Amino acid sequence: MTEQEKGPAFRQVVLDCTDVRELAEFYRRLLVWNYRPGDEPPRSGAEDKDWLVLRNPDGGAQIAFQQVDRLEEASWPDPGPVPQQLHLDLTVDSVEELDVQHRRVLELGGRLRSDRSDDPEEPLRVYADPAGHPFCVFVA
Secondary structure, three states: OOOOOOOOOOOOOEEOOHHHHHHHHHHHHHOOOOOOOOOOOOOOOOOOOOOOEEEEOOOOOOOEEEEEEOOOOOOOOOOOOOOOOOOEEEOOOOOHHHHHHHHHHHHHHOOOEEEHHHHHHHHEEEEEEEOOEEEEEEOO
């Protein structure tokens, strides 16, 4: 590949949210990722940041969270006025693991939007995170 054929390196996905710490904590616990050094929760009484980054401990992509004043929740997968615009795909190895992760997502504050866990070709569930961003967990 020549220098002209080389594209930019993918760095991260950035999610807008009205509470960066809440959403970062949801994904930190769900994915078992780590905060970028300096982005850990502040000490009691200290002001929190409006931009946080989570890193995959195995390297690769990151997820960043950006504070916004307001955010409309996507209506997808249902028809509605707000399209999905972007969603995250997460995979597991089996239907049993899909069920384990389903319970974790709900315990962490995610909401089930669609359940196709009985689909014989591609079992999956669609969720909304606490800020309303859609994401899928499916058996790969």
